[in-house]
Amino acid sequence: MLKLFRYLKPYSWLLVATVALLFLQSLSDLYLPTLMSDIVDKGIVQKDTGYIWSTGGWMLLIAFGGTICSVIAMYLSSRIAIGYGRDLRGKVFHHVGKFTLREFDSVGTASLITRTTNDVQQMQQVLIMMLRMMISAPIMGIGGLIMAYNRDHVLTWILAISLPVMGLTIWFIASKGMPYFKIMQKRIDKLNLVLREFLVGIRVVRAFNRDEHETERFTSANWELTDTGIRVNKLMAFFMPAMMLIMQFTVIAVTWFAAKRIDIGEMLVGDMMAFVQYVFQIMFSFLMASFMFVMIPRAQASAVRINEVLAMEPEFDDPASPKTAKGQKGYVEFTDVSFRYPGAEQAVLSGISFKAEPGEVTAIIGGTGSGKSTLIQLIPRFYDVENGRVLVDGVDVREMTQETLRQKIGFVPQKAVLFTGTAADNIRFGKEDATDEEIRNAAATAQALDFIQEMEQGFDSPISQGGSNLSGGQKQRLSIARALVRKPEIYIFDDSFSALDYKTDARLRAALRNETGEATVLIVAQRVSTVVDADRIIVLEDGRIAGMGTHKELLTTCGVYREIVASQLSEEEIA
Numbered sequence: 331m332l333k334l335f336r337y338l339k340p341y342s343w344l345l346v347a348t349v350a351l352l353f354l355q356s357l358s359d360l361y362l363p364t365l366m367s368d369i370v371d372k373g374i375v376q377k378d379t380g381y382i383w384s385t386g387g388w389m390l391l392i393a394f395g396g397t398i399c400s401v402i403a404m405y406l407s408s409r410i411a412i413g414y415g416r417d418l419r420g421k422v423f424h425h426v427g428k429f430t431l432r433e434f435d436s437v438g439t440a441s442l443i444t445r446t447t448n449d450v451q452q453m454q455q456v457l458i459m460m461l462r463m464m465i466s467a468p469i470m471g472i473g474g475l476i477m478a479y480n481r482d483h484v485l486t487w488i489l490a491i492s493l494p495v496m497g498l499t500i501w502f503i504a505s506k507g508m509p510y511f512k513i514m515q516k517r518i519d520k521l522n523l524v525l526r527e528f529l530v531g532i533r534v535v536r537a538f539n540r541d542e543h544e545t546e547r548f549t550s551a552n553w554e555l556t557d558t559g560i561r562v563n564k565l566m567a568f569f570m571p572a573m574m575l576i577m578q579f580t581v582i583a584v585t586w587f588a589a590k591r592i593d594i595g596e597m598l599v600g601d602m603m604a605f606v607q608y609v610f611q612i613m614f615s616f617l618m619a620s621f622m623f624v625m626i627p628r629a630q631a632s633a634v635r636i637n638e639v640l641a642m643e644p645e646f647d648d649p650a651s652p653k654t655a656k657g658q659k660g661y662v663e664f665t666d667v668s669f670r671y672p673g674a675e676q677a678v679l680s681g682i683s684f685k686a687e688p689g690e691v692t693a694i695i696g697g698t699g700s701g702k703s704t705l706i707q708l709i710p711r712f713y714d715v716e717n718g719r720v721l722v723d724g725v726d727v728r729e730m731t732q733e734t735l736r737q738k739i740g741f742v743p744q745k746a747v748l749f750t751g752t753a754a755d756n757i758r759f760g761k762e763d764a765t766d767e768e769i770r771n772a773a774a775t776a777q778a779l780d781f782i783q784e785m786e787q788g789f790d791s792p793i794s795q796g797g798s799n800l801s802g803g804q805k806q807r808l809s810i811a812r813a814l815v816r817k818p819e820i821y822i823f824d825d826s827f828s829a830l831d832y833k834t835d836a837r838l839r840a841a842l843r844n845e846t847g848e849a850t851v852l853i854v855a856q857r858v859s860t861v862v863d864a865d866r867i868i869v870l871e872d873g874r875i876a877g878m879g880t881h882k883e884l885l886t887t888c889g890v891y892r893e894i895v896a897s898q899l900s901e902e903e904i905a
């Protein structure tokens with residue numbers, strides 16, 4: 331947790347001011363019982379009304395000053411903690427932004443969300459608590475002890491018994507609570523995961539009448555969290571009464587022994603009253619410290635989870651001295667590439683070598699799970715190869731910056747992903763400074779113009795979360811337009827025409843041919859009709875190249891291709 335507190339540096343001055351104010355407030359609290367004891371012993375007992383008025387006035391002034399210090403300190407500590415929470419969330423977000431897909435796969439989206447929100451909130455809360463109590467508690471505790479000792483040496487032995495008892499109780503409860511706090515955060519993760527899957531997949535859940543099943547999953551995750559919460563609260567329920575009991579016993583003991591000492595004239599009534607107040611202050615400071623001990627383990631569990639994310643180094647980063655390609659534009663080459671997903675026993679791709687040249691269309695076809703999507707994800711360097719090299723414009727993708735590399739690419743993913751905003755915003759995502767004309771042209775080529783114009787507000791029509799107010803084909807066309815507006819050197823279409831009907835698919839490919847001109851085009855497809863005109867078709871089978879050539883060449887040279895074709899086209903179409 332201390333590691334995370336280094337992000338408090340920008341708040342150094344506010345911290346100093348808070349500490350100073352809390353210090354003054356604690357001093358005022360410590361001084362008040364002494365003044366009160368003086369009023370009793372010197373003012374009331376000796377019937378000195380003037381003394382009562384003047385000391386009472388002082389008491390009011392000091393109490394007022396202490397309150398002002400306390401109010402300002404509370405305000406400052408809240409500002410520090412809230413600012414710190416914002417900074418920490420930003421830090422985690424920016425760090426996660428640098429992750430490669432490997433780290434996303436390993437932590438999981440739901441957990442990353444909990445860590446950025448709930449875990450940071452735990453840190454924020456503990457910081458407020460620490461700021462408010464870490465200063466007051468020791469000053470009140472130690473200062474109170476000194477003052478109490480000064481009032482009466484003899485009675486201090488009562489504290490020598492009750493304070494260790496209190497300390498032991500706190501330690502016992504904190505050590506019991508710690509494992510639960512860790513479990514609690516994990517269970518919040520799980521609840522988030524179930525909730526997220528349910529909300530994202532609501533249509534599938536409804537279509538398969540799985541509401542009940544999902545409700546059960548949610549209820550079970552919810553109960554697991556509740557169960558841990560109840561266990562923690564049971565501990566806490568025991569905690570407060572235990573503390574109060576120790577406190578009350580101490581006060582009874584002090585009053586009992588003080589009464590005896592007053593009887594024999596060794597103690598004054600005012601001293602006893604001050605002593606009791608100091609006992610309260612000392613014990614209260616222990617109680618404050620114990621609250622921290624309760625909160626710190628939970629925040630500690632959160633801090634570990636945040637640190638885990640912050641300490642996670644992306645699998646790869648940009649090279650120190652990146653190379654830039656000269657001359658070539660959009661040239662893609664794979665040389666003997668193999669790749670395996672983390673933890674997987676078998677390689678998904680092996681011995682992949684091919685060239686995709688500017689002005690050409692290279693299509694990749696193959697059965698499901700043959701590695702087509704994996705192959706094209708290596709070009710924008712979503713993952714690094716295990717062996718071999720992926721070259722773009724003659725430079726290994728690992729030797730150029732990811733930004734330079736991705737600037738060259740217009741990527742259309744298999745599953746269209748849209749963002750909340752307007753239709754135009756979604757296309758402009760591909761090129762920030764795109765003009766209205768460019769957006770319109772991209773939409774026209776992507777065969778999206780008709781349906782966008784039919785929408786009530788045209789390009790300004792709102793797109794809801796995940797594009798849920800559009801059809802599958804409309805989503806695909808918008809995400810194609812987003813890639814087209816970039817006018818990249820390399821187009822990558824990952825099975826992006828699957829949701830289009832044959833007519834739209836054909837029209838779109840004809841329009842694309844004009845648009846893509848000198849760019850390199852890579853198309854992953856399931857349909858033979860989509861790839862039949864390609865300059866080069868790569869046939870993938872179980873992560874290996876089973877054949878490569880034009881449609882005509884492959885019909886004679888590649889058995890796997892023939893099988894795919896035979897399963898899709900009629901005899902005349904094949905000829």
Ligand SMILES: Nc1ncnc2c1ncn2[C@@H]1O[C@H](COP(=O)(O)OP(=O)(O)OP(=O)(O)O)[C@@H](O)[C@H]1O
Pocket residue numbers: 435671672674678696697698699700701702703704705744825
């Ligand atoms: N993120 C991942 N982590 C682990 N394994 C993965 C991951 N993505 C894909 N795989 C595995 O890699 C193999 C190839 O998947 P890939 O998505 O490349 O196939 P594909 O040919 O594009 O299939 P489809 O045509 O069905 O989209 C599959 O066996 C799949 O289970």
